[in-house]
Amino acid sequence: MASYSASTQHRPRASETSSGAFWMVATMLLGLTVSVVGFFALLMWADARDSRDAAEPAAPATDHNVALPLNSFAGVVPANAQELAAAHRPYDATLPPIPAGDLVKVQMTLKDMTVEIAPGVKYNTWAFDGHGAPGPIVHVREGQTVEMTLTNGGAIPHSIDFHAARIAPNVAFKDVMPGKSIKFRFTAYDPGVFM
Ligand SMILES: [Cu+2]
Numbered sequence: 001m002a003s004y005s006a007s008t009q010h011r012p013r014a015s016e017t018s019s020g021a022f023w024m025v026a027t028m029l030l031g032l033t034v035s036v037v038g039f040f041a042l043l044m045w046a047d048a049r050d051s052r053d054a055a056e057p058a059a060p061a062t063d064h065n066v067a068l069p070l071n072s073f074a075g076v077v078p079a080n081a082q083e084l085a086a087a088h089r090p091y092d093a094t095l096p097p098i099p100a101g102d103l104v105k106v107q108m109t110l111k112d113m114t115v116e117i118a119p120g121v122k123y124n125t126w127a128f129d130g131h132g133a134p135g136p137i138v139h140v141r142e143g144q145t146v147e148m149t150l151t152n153g154g155a156i157p158h159s160i161d162f163h164a165a166r167i168a169p170n171v172a173f174k175d176v177m178p179g180k181s182i183k184f185r186f187t188a189y190d191p192g193v194f195m
Pocket residue numbers: 161162163195
């Protein structure tokens with residue numbers, strides 16, 4: 001580019017005019033080249049990103065939905081795992097006898113307890129007073145009516161649900177506040193084991 005002082009009477013010569021046309025075309029071509037190069041650069045970047053994503057699918061992702069830095073203990077076993085397994089006593093699955101009569105009254109109290117889930121492995125949880133976890137078995141005959149009373153002896157609201165009960169869940173299975181109780185009835189229509 002050239003600049004001229006205002007006092008100079010300037011008349012463009014033929015060589016200047018053709019030079020200006022040359023630069024105009026050159027600038028346009030340069031602009032076009034930049035666009036084309038930019039376009040191919042974009043394609044190459046996208047391609048590189050795709051191949052990187054395909055090459056590293058196992059890269060550990062940070063789960064931002066978890067507030068605490070939680071680690072998985074899957075596959076982690078203590079050195080005395082065999083000893084612990086041998087010391088484990090299986091749960092006695094013997095059913096209690098079926099109560100007599102058409103109406104079976106069941107009472108359970110929820111409680112915050114420390115439960116030993118494996119020999120030497122203790123876990124703070126809510127469980128059932130007098131039982132821990134799992135809770136008591138309710139064994140009835142088809143056609144009997146269960147009258148359930150649940151008392152919340154723990155610190156946070158809790159509910160209980162019976163998977164075989166044909167009952168309005170928003171009524172019977174609603175939260176019971178600490179220190180409160182709920183009572184509901186259902187008739188056992190469906191034979192089976194429900195957990
Ligand atoms: Cu359930």
